[in-house]
Amino acid sequence: MVEWYGERQPPDVSPSPARSQRALTRLLGERTSPEAVDQLLREHQIPLVDGPTCTFLWRGEADWVGVEHRMPDVPIPLPLRRLKGTDLWYASVELPRGARVQYRLLVRRGEHTESMNDPLNKRVVGEPIGSQSVLEADGYVVPDWTRPDPAAVSGELVDVRLPSKALRREAHVTLYIPSRMRRDRRMPLVVVHDGGDFLHFSSMGTVLDNLMHRRLMADCVVAFTHPGDRLREYGAGTAHSRFLTDELVPNLEGSLHLRGDPRGRVLMGASFGGVAALAAAVRKPGFYGGLLLESPSLRFTAAATPATFGEVFEPVIRFVNSVRASPRKVTERIFLTFGAFEPLAVPDRAMAGVLERMCDEMRLVEALDGHNWINWRDRLLDGLGWLFPGEARLIYPS
Amino acid sequence: MRQVTLLGALEGADLAAEVAAFGVDGPVALITAGWEEGERNDAEVDRRLGGGSRNLNLYGRRLDVLESDAEYADAERLLRTQLDELREVYLLRLRHALAGVDVIRRRFAEAHRPPGPELDGAIEAVRALDESQATAIGGAYERFYAQHPPHERAPIARHRDEVAEIVSGCAAIAIAGGHVGVLNDCLHLCNVGALIEDRPLLAWSSGSMAISERIVVIDDADPAGRPDEIYDIGLGVARGMVALPAAASRLHAHDPDRLAVFARRCAPSVCVLFDAGDRVELHAGRPTDLGAVGVITRDGRMVRGAAAA
Numbered sequence: 001m002v003e004w005y006g007e008r009q010p011p012d013v014s015p016s017p018a019r020s021q022r023a024l025t026r027l028l029g030e031r032t033s034p035e036a037v038d039q040l041l042r043e044h045q046i047p048l049v050d051g052p053t054c055t056f057l058w059r060g061e062a063d064w065v066g067v068e069h070r071m072p073d074v075p076i077p078l079p080l081r082r083l084k085g086t087d088l089w090y091a092s093v094e095l096p097r098g099a100r101v102q103y104r105l106l107v108r109r110g111e112h113t114e115s116m117n118d119p120l121n122k123r124v125v126g127e128p129i130g131s132q133s134v135l136e137a138d139g140y141v142v143p144d145w146t147r148p149d150p151a152a153v154s155g156e157l158v159d160v161r162l163p164s165k166a167l168r169r170e171a172h173v174t175l176y177i178p179s180r181m182r183r184d185r186r187m188p189l190v191v192v193h194d195g196g197d198f199l200h201f202s203s204m205g206t207v208l209d210n211l212m213h214r215r216l217m218a219d220c221v222v223a224f225t226h227p228g229d230r231l232r233e234y235g236a237g238t239a240h241s242r243f244l245t246d247e248l249v250p251n252l253e254g255s256l257h258l259r260g261d262p263r264g265r266v267l268m269g270a271s272f273g274g275v276a277a278l279a280a281a282v283r284k285p286g287f288y289g290g291l292l293l294e295s296p297s298l299r300f301t302a303a304a305t306p307a308t309f310g311e312v313f314e315p316v317i318r319f320v321n322s323v324r325a326s327p328r329k330v331t332e333r334i335f336l337t338f339g340a341f342e343p344l345a346v347p348d349r350a351m352a353g354v355l356e357r358m359c360d361e362m363r364l365v366e367a368l369d370g371h372n373w374i375n376w377r378d379r380l381l382d383g384l385g386w387l388f389p390g391e392a393r394l395i396y397p398s
Numbered sequence: 399m400r401q402v403t404l405l406g407a408l409e410g411a412d413l414a415a416e417v418a419a420f421g422v423d424g425p426v427a428l429i430t431a432g433w434e435e436g437e438r439n440d441a442e443v444d445r446r447l448g449g450g451s452r453n454l455n456l457y458g459r460r461l462d463v464l465e466s467d468a469e470y471a472d473a474e475r476l477l478r479t480q481l482d483e484l485r486e487v488y489l490l491r492l493r494h495a496l497a498g499v500d501v502i503r504r505r506f507a508e509a510h511r512p513p514g515p516e517l518d519g520a521i522e523a524v525r526a527l528d529e530s531q532a533t534a535i536g537g538a539y540e541r542f543y544a545q546h547p548p549h550e551r552a553p554i555a556r557h558r559d560e561v562a563e564i565v566s567g568c569a570a571i572a573i574a575g576g577h578v579g580v581l582n583d584c585l586h587l588c589n590v591g592a593l594i595e596d597r598p599l600l601a602w603s604s605g606s607m608a609i610s611e612r613i614v615v616i617d618d619a620d621p622a623g624r625p626d627e628i629y630d631i632g633l634g635v636a637r638g639m640v641a642l643p644a645a646a647s648r649l650h651a652h653d654p655d656r657l658a659v660f661a662r663r664c665a666p667s668v669c670v671l672f673d674a675g676d677r678v679e680l681h682a683g684r685p686t687d688l689g690a691v692g693v694i695t696r697d698g699r700m701v702r703g704a705a706a707a
Contacts, residue, residue, distance in 0.1 A: 216621050381621050385620075385622050386621060389620075391577065391579070392617075392620075393619075393620045393624070394577055394579045394615065395577050395578075396432070396575045396576060396577075396603045396643050398576055398603065
């Protein structure tokens with residue numbers, strides 16, 4: 001049984017010059033003086049958000065300006081037009097309510113094109129591959145459980161080193177021990193791929209503190225793993241699967257007060273980390289009770305041409321093709337989420353039916369966001385709250 | 399005849415006036431076990447009760463039992479695991495059964511036909527699941543208590559005696575809200591059901607749930623998306639009703655179809671919606687005047703002032 005949340009169809013995103021013109025016209029009062037532009041930029045948050053219409057702006061002299069983004073059905077890059085008589089450039093798109101887009105501006109002067117964050121927009125997020133500007137469409141709200149809550153008692157983060165024969169290196173793992181860890185309670189274990197990035201870019205320590213404090217999820221021990229040669233290890237590599245199943249999980253279950261049964265074991269990962277999680281579960285059916293897959297890079301091909309997406313994807317495509325050829329149950333529950341504004345939305349959407357056959361229950365959340373750490377952060381309540389239901393629903397006013 | 403008053407919430411309630419209305423003289427035995435670690439943070443409630451209340455400290459007593467009687471603690475953990483597994487399977491089956499009800503209802507709606515016996519049958523299937531879950535929970539408790547008679551365990555017997563002693567010196571009992579599962583466990587462990595046999599009883603929030611026959615949980619904001627469920631068996635002091643505290647915050651979409659199914663699942667009991675300011679008196683254990691609270695009718699409307707079913 002699949003429960004599908006969010007958009008079943010790709011969201012309707014389209015360039016909308018007419019509406020942007022209306023927004024600009026309204027704001028500028030049909031005057032296009034430098035002072036009017038100054039006033040517009042001073043008084044409004046950029047990009048302009050007027051209902052579903054979002055307008056990117058850039059000011060300055062250039063030969064060409066565009067927006068680098070991942071919105072579907074919008075030209076990439078999206079060119080900006082110069083407002084006549086000014087040095088203000090603009091382009092509008094229509095976004096569904098609650099959408100969130102990360103972007104950069106491209107500014108060409110002569111032969112040189114510069115990629116930059118939007119200088120008119122203070123909302124910038126860090127990513128492992130660099131920072132990006134953020135457009136929050138009408139209705140997007142940063143979940144309050146992503147922000148530090150003084151009332152929530154923080155869990156403890158402990159760095160451990162584990163010699164790994166499978167990986168032929170010392171594995172670095174950061175353990176999150178919840179504040180309510182007690183000797184008389186055995187807790188479930190979540191193993192998170194790209195642990196450092198989840199802690200740093202998705203504030204996952206804060207998220208866990210809050211979700212557990214508010215009992216929106218059950219108390220869990222979380223093992224944040226740090227990759228070595230990431231693309232090789234996470235690209236459906238057998239060594240990494242062996243590390244998880246034969247080394248890391250038994251080691252933690254032997255040293256911490258954990259449940260130690262399939263329902264008490266969940267693998268989580270985003271992008272290539274999602275592939276690694278699925279691969280480990282496929283190689284040991286029944287060992288893991290749940291998977292939390294965020295924008296997993298589940299590329300596949302209809303024909304046997306694995307090189308289509310580049311060398312690093314070859315083992316992934318071989319793995320995904322084999323899974324698609326004969327899907328079988330490997331776990332009890334799979335939570336799958338991806339962003340509508342990312343190229344992986346197409347293969348991930350297509351994989352939903354296959355993943356459904358690999359578990360008893362599946363929940364899918366298609367977010368109005370992209371392939372980024374904030375999207376993956378914002379989906380943590382949906383995923384962790386479903387895989388490890390909390391007791392908040394049993395708690396009534398005093 | 400025992401006097402029982404149920405309130406929607408502590409907020410805005412005049413607890414002293416409610417106790418005075420019982421016409422008894424003496425301290426109130428206070429139960430705040432649903433507040434868990436905050437159980438003894440009861441100064442405000444004590445003041446609002448008129449002062450001099452005696453907190454039965456049921457949560458603390460339960461912790462003491464689990465710490466001092468390892469064998470019982472292990473057995474209880476096993477019971478919790480069994481109940482968790484029962485609940486998981488029940489919720490899984492319930493989701494599918496409720497999905498079946500939805501499909502049938504939609505088909506009739508699309509065909510512009512009134513729902514017929516097919517819908518009745520689908521709802522009966524859900525009711526059967528609810529009944530089966532209630533029976534299974536009851537059976538698990540029965541087996542547990544038969545294997546581990548609480549009165550034969552020294553720490554439990556001691557705490558029960560102490561609680562009985564305190565209650566014997568009190569004129570009324572007040573049960574606060576909080577975690578309904580923890581509250582219910584504590585009430586059962588200290589055998590409070592037997593102690594409150596003839597004393598006036600004031601309960602609010604999840605306290606009203608715990609003294610009902612069945613504890614039914616609804617929560618539209620549940621991140622896990624769990625359906626409305628029979629969660630546990632209560633003390634059975636309040637009969638013929640399902641107490642639904644914090645209804646305004648827990649029932650988001652007033653979908654008449656969904657509410658109608660819920661009301662039919664609970665029938666013949668009446669679904670009583672409790673929010674701040676709501677109040678019901680029980681006579682012979684049953685609500686006889688529902689004029690001041692909301693109820694869910696069997697056609698899925700949320701109405702106030704309805705006569706008791």
